[in-house]
Amino acid sequence: MNLAVVKSLSDNRSATLADQLCAPIVMSEAAESSPYPFFLVYRDGCLKLLDRQSLRKGGLAVDIEPRPGEQHSYPAPKKDLLAQAIGKKSRTIVDATTGWAQDSLALFRMGYEVTCIERSPVMVALIRDGFERLAQKDWVQKRELLPPTLLVGNAIELLSGLTEKPDCIYLDPMFPPKRKKSALTRKSMTVLRDILGDDRDRQELFDAAFAATGRRVAVKSPDYAEPLGGKPNESYQGKLLRYDVYLK
Ligand SMILES: C[S@@+](CC[C@H](N)C(=O)[O-])C[C@H]1O[C@@H](n2cnc3c(N)ncnc32)[C@H](O)[C@@H]1O
Incomplete structure (x- = not known):
């Protein structure tokens, strides 16, 4: 190790x-x-x-605070590209690639019902710690909210065992980098890549997600990557990234 x-x-x-x-x-x-x-x-x-x-100071933890510019009300408005890709009418979401849980937590703050899946034991430990801290937050306790449920293991296997089909399965797997490490790549993602490498089974993951979703699959990918599931039904272009949406 x-x-x-x-x-x-x-x-x-x-x-x-x-x-x-x-x-x-x-x-x-x-x-x-x-x-x-x-x-x-x-x-x-x-x-x-x-x-x-x-080692001496700093380090990366699951950040449970709203993103810069995000409204601090609950539920936060569903107005960014992520919310458009997930679908404003969706209610239940499975984030099958939780990682640092930044997308999961943004969706949680928007009021979606989020279930998380993560297979890396190191990331699972970090996510659990983040969700424990989230459960202690005033705004969470006051509203009697529960942090997202975390399922541990390979989503390719876990998705087929879901008892209810979620409205949306969200995927943000690690793609091979095109650009050299740059200021544009967040430190948290660089470290994740160094520890875990690329998610080479992302195509299989997409197939499992499409089979398991109730309504849609939303895939976040770098702008240079080919769409995971072929031509998407909808696509939302951001700065250096894209959300591709596949409807059932
Ligand atoms: C790019 S990161 C996701 C970042 C995340 N969207 C965020 O907001 O922090 C990809 C994560 O998905 C996990 N992952 C990839 N494929 C997976 C699979 N088949 N099952 C479970 N976890 C998976 C990896 O271990 C990694 O932690």
């Missing part, structure tokens, strides 16, 4: 996490001289993923 869990003296959750992930554990003083390129650490009240540059 290319990742270790960092333990400080005062922290006992890290041993449990290392056990769950079958990951090595290193004491914080020894992390810098250890051979691992990535680390998980409980820091600043959340679980963070670190690379060597962020």
Whole structure:
């Protein structure tokens, strides 16, 4: 494994996490001289993923705050490209590629009923930590909302076992990069690619999603990528990315 869990003296959750992930554990003083390129650490009240540059401070956690420019009301208005791709009349969404959960959480704040699927155990640990923090938020508690349900495993298998067909299955798999790493690529996505690589089974995932959805599949992809399911019924063009929508 290319990742270790960092333990400080005062922290006992890290041993449990290392056990769950079958990951090595290193004491914080020894992390810098250890051979691992990535680390998980409980820091600043959340679980963070670190690379060597962020060992001393910083790190990446699931961000549960509204995106810049997003209205802080609940439900937030369904006005961006993501909402258009999901469909304003959709109610139940399965995000089959949850990752840092930024799309899932934006959809949750818009009032959609979101179920998340993620197969990477490292991302699952980070998402769980984020959803636990979300459950503690005043606005969530006041409205008696529950964070999205998280299903762990390969969506290609899990989607066929859903008890109810969701209105929309949302896919944002990792495509091979075209451009060199640039300021345009967010650090969180660069690290995800370094740890997990591309999602080479994305075509199979699309087929499983189309078979399992009630109404539509929405796929986020880079603007240079071929549409995953052939010619889409609708397409929403953003800056460097595109949402392709396939209706059943
Ligand atoms: C590009 S990231 C998604 C980013 C996400 N939309 C966000 O807002 O943070 C892709 C994620 O999907 C997950 N993934 C890809 N294919 C999957 C599959 N077949 N089953 C479950 N998870 C999958 C990867 O492990 C990775 O964490």
